[in-house]
Amino acid sequence: MASNRPAPEAPFVPSQRSTESFGYGSYRTDEGPWEEWNPTEESLTPVRGRHRVAKQRGGLARSSTVLGVGVIAAVGAGGMASANTGKPPVSISMPDLPSVGSLLSDDSGDSVKGSTTPLSGIGVTSADTAQGTTDAGEALRSRIMAQAEQQQDQVETKAAAAEAAAAEKAAADAAAKAEKEAEAKAAAAKKKAEEEAAKKAEAERLAELAKQYTLPTSSYTLTSTFGEAGSMWSSGYHTGLDFAAPTGTLIKAIHSGTITEAGWAGSYGYRTILTLDDGTELWFCHQSSISVSVGQKVTTGDVIGRVGATGNVTGPHLHLEVHPGGSADGIDPMAWLRGKGLTP
Structure with missing residues (x-):
């Protein structure tokens, strides 16, 4: 690597020496004045061999410092370039510089030898x-x-x-x-x-x-049920259940009770009323004949009369009505009989 070349001494011209004293009252032969020196290519020829720089040591020291700074900058720049460009690193050899004074020593060799030891990882x-x-x-x-x-x-x-x-x-x-x-x-x-x-x-x-309990008669046909509407009934609807059977068919007591009425009842013809122990009245109407009297006690299945066609009828049948508690309005005899386990 190149280094700054030492500047040659300026030529001394005694004839140009000033007659005036320079310094502190006396003139010294080792001091100026110096002539202005303008370096040219001819004057910058390399200096070979041993040399002395007695009075310019300070200048070279400053130059060496600049050299060291330049080397560090170059190494840093090389590292940055290697990191930025991604190119393979190049090994850079630097001279062994133990100290700046060794470069300026009179006992140094004829030339500065370089060292191949890399100063950084750039040499990898x-x-x-x-x-x-x-x-x-x-x-x-x-x-x-x-x-x-x-x-x-x-x-x-x-x-x-x-x-x-x-x-x-x-x-x-x-x-x-x-x-x-x-x-x-x-x-x-x-x-x-x-x-x-x-x-x-x-x-x-x-x-x-x-x-x-038992059904009131046998060998019958149900012809009219409770609630049927029609002009043939004075109330406008049928108030009982009709068992059509031949005249003279036996009529039986449905349950045990007392005979409370037995005789003619207008449109009902011959009627027998059987009052049960719970107060329910059973009306047997249109009979051809009556076999019991008022106040008589009867039991289930006793004959109380016979089927007929007396009163307001169109044919022989038994008209049965059920009046709970002796009420004027009756209920559906079909439902009441089923409630007693009977199926008309």
Whole structure:
């Protein structure tokens, strides 16, 4: 690497010396005045061999300092260029500079020998740089892969936890649903059993009642039911249940009770009223004959009269009415008979 060449001494011209004293009262031969020196290409020839710079040591020291700064700047610039351009680094050899004074010593060699020791990493070969880049890349890749695997593990863990929670919730919902279904089935079975038991009890009750109650006649046909509308009835609708049967067919007491009326009743013809123990009145109308008298006690199945066609009729039949508590308005005899276990 080139260095600043030492400046040659300016020529001394004694004839141009000023007659006036220079300095402190006396003139010294080793001091100026100097002539102005303008360097040219011829005057800047390299100095070979040993040389002395007794009076310009300070100037060279400053030049050496500038040289050191330039070298550092060059090294830094080279590093920046290598980092920015991406080109393979170039090895730069710098001279061994133990101290600036050694360059200025009289005992130094004829020339400055350079050193091949690189001052920075700029001297690393492209292969070394590639190897270092590869290692750094592998390390970065490994770290990225490890982070990716860790994140994937976290995602899988969260997914597994969510799946487990969903499965647990589904199992709980299924269990709750099964429990509700079981409860509903149990309630339905209980209700059905209760209904069957109630039905059975009612059947038994009706069977017992049927032993105590009987239909008023046999070999009959139902011709008119309760509530039918028509002009043939004075109330505008039918107030009882008609059992059509041949004249003279026996009429029986439906249940035990007392005869409270037996005789003619206008449009009803010959009528017998049987009052039960609970106060219900049973009207047997249009009879051809009456077999009981008022105040007589009868039991279930006793004959109280015969079927006829007396009163306001179109043919022989038994007109039956039911008046709970002796009320003027009757109720449907069909429903009342069924309530006693009888099926007309």
